[in-house]
Amino acid sequence: MGVRHTLIWLLPLLAACLLVGSAAVSAPRTVTVTLGQEEYLNDQGEARNLYNLLGWGQAEQYGERSARRAGASASFIIPLAFRLDTDLELTLISCGCGIHGTAMLTINDMQMPVTLTDQWQVQRFVLTHTPSIHGNDLYLAWHSANDLGPLVHRASIAPATPALPLFEGGILALTVAGMLWVGRRQSLRLLLPWVALVVLCMLAGQALYERHLLPWPVLLAYGGIAAVLLTFPYAAPAAAPWTRFVLWGVVLWVLAVPQLFGTWLMDDAFISFRYSRNLIEGHGLTFNPGGAIVEGYTNFLWVIYIAGGLALGFEPVLLAQATTLAIALFCLTACYGLARQWLGTRWALAAPVLLAAMPAFLTYSARGSGMETALVALLAVLALWAIWRAQTWQGGLLAGLLCALVVMTRPDGGLVPLAGGLFLLMQGRRAWPTLAGLVGGFGGLYGPYYLWRYSYYGYLLPNTFYAKTGATVAQVERGINYTLSYFMTMGLPWLLVLLAFSALAVLVARRPATRTHATVDTSPTLLLWLVLLLTVAYVVAVGGDQFPLGRFFVPALPVLALLLAHGLATAAELQTIVQRPDKARFAIGVAATAAVLLGVQAGLVLPTTDSRLAGSDVWRENKVALKNAEYGYWLGQHTTPDATVATGIAGALPYYADRYVIDMLGLNDVHIAHMTIDTMGQGIAGAEKSDVVYVLDQQPHFIPLSTTGNLLGVERFEQEYTRVEVDGPRGGTLTFYVRCGATPPPAVCADVR
Numbered sequence: 001m002g003v004r005h006t007l008i009w010l011l012p013l014l015a016a017c018l019l020v021g022s023a024a025v026s027a028p029r030t031v032t033v034t035l036g037q038e039e040y041l042n043d044q045g046e047a048r049n050l051y052n053l054l055g056w057g058q059a060e061q062y063g064e065r066s067a068r069r070a071g072a073s074a075s076f077i078i079p080l081a082f083r084l085d086t087d088l089e090l091t092l093i094s095c096g097c098g099i100h101g102t103a104m105l106t107i108n109d110m111q112m113p114v115t116l117t118d119q120w121q122v123q124r125f126v127l128t129h130t131p132s133i134h135g136n137d138l139y140l141a142w143h144s145a146n147d148l149g150p151l152v153h154r155a156s157i158a159p160a161t162p163a164l165p166l167f168e169g170g171i172l173a174l175t176v177a178g179m180l181w182v183g184r185r186q187s188l189r190l191l192l193p194w195v196a197l198v199v200l201c202m203l204a205g206q207a208l209y210e211r212h213l214l215p216w217p218v219l220l221a222y223g224g225i226a227a228v229l230l231t232f233p234y235a236a237p238a239a240a241p242w243t244r245f246v247l248w249g250v251v252l253w254v255l256a257v258p259q260l261f262g263t264w265l266m267d268d269a270f271i272s273f274r275y276s277r278n279l280i281e282g283h284g285l286t287f288n289p290g291g292a293i294v295e296g297y298t299n300f301l302w303v304i305y306i307a308g309g310l311a312l313g314f315e316p317v318l319l320a321q322a323t324t325l326a327i328a329l330f331c332l333t334a335c336y337g338l339a340r341q342w343l344g345t346r347w348a349l350a351a352p353v354l355l356a357a358m359p360a361f362l363t364y365s366a367r368g369s370g371m372e373t374a375l376v377a378l379l380a381v382l383a384l385w386a387i388w389r390a391q392t393w394q395g396g397l398l399a400g401l402l403c404a405l406v407v408m409t410r411p412d413g414g415l416v417p418l419a420g421g422l423f424l425l426m427q428g429r430r431a432w433p434t435l436a437g438l439v440g441g442f443g444g445l446y447g448p449y450y451l452w453r454y455s456y457y458g459y460l461l462p463n464t465f466y467a468k469t470g471a472t473v474a475q476v477e478r479g480i481n482y483t484l485s486y487f488m489t490m491g492l493p494w495l496l497v498l499l500a501f502s503a504l505a506v507l508v509a510r511r512p513a514t515r516t517h518a519t520v521d522t523s524p525t526l527l528l529w530l531v532l533l534l535t536v537a538y539v540v541a542v543g544g545d546q547f548p549l550g551r552f553f554v555p556a557l558p559v560l561a562l563l564l565a566h567g568l569a570t571a572a573e574l575q576t577i578v579q580r581p582d583k584a585r586f587a588i589g590v591a592a593t594a595a596v597l598l599g600v601q602a603g604l605v606l607p608t609t610d611s612r613l614a615g616s617d618v619w620r621e622n623k624v625a626l627k628n629a630e631y632g633y634w635l636g637q638h639t640t641p642d643a644t645v646a647t648g649i650a651g652a653l654p655y656y657a658d659r660y661v662i663d664m665l666g667l668n669d670v671h672i673a674h675m676t677i678d679t680m681g682q683g684i685a686g687a688e689k690s691d692v693v694y695v696l697d698q699q700p701h702f703i704p705l706s707t708t709g710n711l712l713g714v715e716r717f718e719q720e721y722t723r724v725e726v727d728g729p730r731g732g733t734l735t736f737y738v739r740c741g742a743t744p745p746p747a748v749c750a751d752v753r
Contacts, residue, residue: 269370400441475681482544632656
């Protein structure tokens with residue numbers, strides 16, 4: 001009986017087994033926060049399963065219970081609590097223990113009085129997730145009329161109504177059915193162990209799932225799709241049947257990275273989200289509805305994509321995270337496909353493995369960021385692949401269309417068609433039809449778009465380019481330091497070793513006397529080298545970036561991984577090039593050692609980027625987004641629609657406040673962006689231009705403390721603005737400078753303390 005017939009009776013049994021197995025490993029899990037015993041608590045009030053622990057006394061011991069005493073107002077957040085389930089059972093253990101009366105307990109948007117006694121009380125609540133400013137977090141706060149509130153020992157959450165996970169079990173069943181169908185002509189001796197491995201990995205993953213921005217079913221679905229695709233014979237050629245298992249290991253690693261090192265968001269991502277929202281609400285692609293038309297984004301396709309998701313009802317943070325993780329998998333796939341056509345089956349795996357080991361690639365793709373960076377990297381690989389394989393004008397046309405998509409996603413993606421054009425010119429007359437197709441395809445798509453954006457915004461380049469760049473020696477020096485710092489973090493000596501072998505292959509291939517001896521196909525090598533060198537030159541010229549892990553280099557990392565894989569292949573094939581076996585053996589040893597040391601370096605760097613590790617650059621950027629989101633929430637709730645805000649961190653705050661915002665650093669302000677300053681390149685990249693008089697002339701009602709650095713000490717500012725502290729909606733204290741002399745004054749001025 002063949003596999004096709006076996007499926008008829010196997011699928012129902014298989015589905016039942018998977019449902020039971022899924023239920024077994026997804027038994028209700030409990031998240032517990034024991035006050036006084038918090039794991040890894042830092043001075044920011046963060047710990048494992050804990051955020052914004054504010055207003056509490058020192059840890060105390062009462063018999064066998066540890067606890068903390070609440071002040072007049074105390075709170076904490078259990079992050080992503082509703083990732084466990086949409087219905088939760090919350091258990092609180094607390095005691096007045098010398099404090100009597102009533103405290104007000106707040107659970108997200110729900111408030112209730114709690115009577116304080118000298119006995120330990122166990123309170124249970126069933127909570128249903130509803131949209132609120134807390135998202136998927138659980139916010140708990142105690143407010144007391146006294147200076148002290150209750151002692152709180154423990155808060156724990158668990159799914160309220162454990163049920164058979166039909167959805168997850170269905171994904172598992174569909175995955176296995178798809179694998180069996182795709183592999184129906186393959187040997188059962190090879191197919192069934194592969195299916196069993198995938199099922200075991202998925203069940204183990206469900207048991208080990210840690211809450212983060214993406215829910216478990218999304219990860220399960222991604223893994224299922226990858227497993228089905230890897231079942232196709234192409235993923236396991238007869239010459240290397242183990243290829244499938246290595247690629248599956250890469251997939252599991254990428255899916256596990258967000259759980260191991262946390263997800264994160266950049267505040268700048270919310271700039272794009274604001275443009276997307278304004279577009280679908282009918283205000284056009286601009287920052288302030290009703291204000292000046294300004295192009296404060298550099299990622300047109302990403303903005304349009306997010307706008308489409310918003311129109312369909314998706315939440316932009318979750319949409320961006322799910323998309324960048326999917327892009328990471330697609331990018332690794334594209335690297336493998338290109339490398340396999342170029343280097344053959346033997347060395348093709350090196351490219352995706354090396355790319356998956358690069359902390360910057362993982363941080364801006366699998367772990368999120370909310371930015372377009374991963375999409376640029378994917379489109380760039382596809383465009384370069386198309387340029388290399390193009391042999392006719394039709395192939396050039398396809399490559400040109402892909403190049404246009406790269407540049408429409410980010411303008412500095414123009415390095416890809418530039419490198420492609422130079423590459424084709426160097427091929428001589430035989431490549432002219434392909435070059436013509438490339439130019440025609442690129443111009444046919446990008447040309448109309450560029451004419452539209454120029455007529456809409458009125459400038460040759462996006463406003464952010466003018467805000468962030470100048471033409472000074474200091475800017476170039478900063479770019480050099482930025483470049484050296486990034487590549488040293490990657491392991492520059494080991495990179496140079498492998499890149500040297502790749503460069504050697506290019507030089508040898510261009511020598512007619514020895515070209516016939518080379519067995520490594522170097523045909524796209526020059527194209528990839530052009531992209532890498534142009535990227536380095538561009539990043540140096542614009543002065544780099546202020547964000548973690550060399551963000552400007554991330555789109556070129558797949559290219560770098562391909563060249564490193566090529567270096568390994570060249571070292572292995574060196575005997576056929578130099579015809580010296582002793583040197584060839586030494587070369588492959590050196591190359592292999594360099595590759596291993598690159599992996600070791602990545603293993604040392606990646607844990608330092610954990611978004612839950614206080615003090616890391618990624619944690620700091622994520623914290624900026626979270627804090628400014630809280631500022632935005634408060635402004636949206638406590639100000640009138642005509643209130644204006646000035647800020648130098650114009651992402652999450654403007655998005656959630658939904659108020660008119662003056663961007664003090666000029667990313668979304670034409671006047672500030674087009675200023676000329678002699679000190680460009682001497683400050684923080686992207687945060688060097690500002691105009692105090694211009695900002696104060698617009699008389700904003702609110703300016704957050706965090707962006708008043710160049711205003712403090714200015715006489716006019718000190719006279720017109722009053723420092724005001726308010727309680728944030730997520731437990732923190734928010735500090736503004738408020739223009740209380742406005743007519744009418746903001747309501748908060750009546751409560752100045």
